[in-house]
Amino acid sequence: KQEVTQIPAALSVPEGENLVLNCSFTDSAIYNLQWFRQDPGKGLTSLLLIQSSQREQTSGRLNASLDKSSGRSTLYIAASQPGDSATYLCAVRAYAGNNRKLIWGLGTSLAVNP
Amino acid sequence: NAGVMQNPRHLVRRRGQEARLRCSPMKGHSHVYWYRQLPEEGLKFMVYLQKENIIDESGMPKERFSAEFPKEGPSILRIQQVVRGDSAAYFCASSYLDPSTDTQYFGPGTRLTVL
Secondary structure: OOOEEEEOOEEEEEOOOOEEEEEEEOOOOOOEEEEEEEOOOOOEEEEEEEEOOOOEEEEOOEEEEEEOOOOEEEEEEOOOOHHHOEEEEEEEEOOOOOOOOEEEOOOEEEEEEO | OOOOEEEOOEEEEOOOOOEEEEEEOOOOOOEEEEEEEOOOOOEEEEEEEEOOEEEEOOOOOOOOEEEEOOOOOOEEEEEOOOOHHHOEEEEEEEEOOEOOEOOOEEOOOEEEEEO
């Protein structure tokens, strides 16, 4: 059974710091992995999607890496800003075909202080 | 292109009543997913639908919960005889079948409170 774990559960940093959020999964046979952002009282925004054949994806100040063999992904945020404050969720799609459900971690709650 | 729309945003029901949650996918998307986020817990998959078909309902409780995605109109998640434990945020997502990527786009959620 696939399980997704995110550490740390919460993180508070001063503005401008580079930071790393961690996601681990128990079954390395994944189809893809996504990082999302969730703002309080709002929906989820997809940040990056990494296919199982890829090692990393970049979007602006965000870089996500994937190491399937070790069951790990990291989300790197460069030069953090107060607007980055949110909960960051990692989700794994375990299977190809019609099994398209995402399996989620509990998230890392990030606070970037001005 | 409007994003995924969900309504109502907030819904209050008394125990035993019915709750109907609506989801309009992004234009051109024919795949809809429902997830539930219980207080202090992570998101859990409930059901995956394509137009007029339930593809995967492995996350749906066996009783009181049903979902549909008709040919015309929004997807509906229906909860009959609600109980306090149904209080949660219910998120809908949609996607376009693209072999190169299957990013799911999420709506703002419906927050259900059962009194």
